[in-house]
Amino acid sequence: MTEDNRWARPVLHDVEWNRKDGYPSWLSEDRVQRGLANKFDRPVLVIVGGDPMLHSVDESDGNPVLAYWRASVYLLETNPEGIEGTRFSSLCLFEEGDTQDAVREDLMNRVVNFITKCSPNTKVAHVN
Numbered sequence: 001m002t003e004d005n006r007w008a009r010p011v012l013h014d015v016e017w018n019r020k021d022g023y024p025s026w027l028s029e030d031r032v033q034r035g036l037a038n039k040f041d042r043p044v045l046v047i048v049g050g051d052p053m054l055h056s057v058d059e060s061d062g063n064p065v066l067a068y069w070r071a072s073v074y075l076l077e078t079n080p081e082g083i084e085g086t087r088f089s090s091l092c093l094f095e096e097g098d099t100q101d102a103v104r105e106d107l108m109n110r111v112v113n114f115i116t117k118c119s120p121n122t123k124v125a126h127v128n
Contacts, residue, residue, distance in 0.1 A: 007110065010090040015074065018082035026050075027076075027083060036078050045085075045122060047111060048074045049104040054094065067094035069103045073111045 017023045026032065026048070035046035052071035069092040076085035088111050092103055115122055 006093050006095070007107070008091040010088040010111075013087045013089070014084070015087045016079075016082065016084040020081075023083065032076075036076060036083065045115065046076045047108060048076060049108045050074065052092070052100050052103040052107075054100075056094075068092060069094060069098070071103055071107045073104075073107050075111070075115070 017027060032046065032048060050072040052069040054067065054069055056065050056067045058065045070089070071092060072087050072089045074085055074087050076083055078084075088107070090107060092107070
């Protein structure tokens with residue numbers, strides 16, 4: 001299997017959290033808050049990779065079990081009410097030797113490459 005065929009096309013969803021209702025615990029982590037607080041002369045997006053989850057499908061029809069990762073990456077920025085952004089979710093076929101960290105990093109790199117092609121002036125702050 002070639003590396004290019006391993007990932008499904010990502011699905012994009014708008015996401016937002018407001019100060020009044022509170023943030024999920026991972027948004028309150030110090031590194032995420034520091035990244036969101038930084039101000040530069042160029043637009044800043046903070047990219048946070050969620051923990052990929054391994055799934056499997058066994059249809060009991062004699063075919064091999066299909067194993068795949070479900071992974072998400074969040075592109076975040078602050079607004080006056082809280083935090084908003086975009087979630088990129090994708091599926092990745094499992095390969096022997098995969099680790100959660102490697103799958104997360106691979107999707108993050110793909111998202112960063114996409115952003116820098118579309119908007120070369122955007123400064124990207126990595127948060128793992």
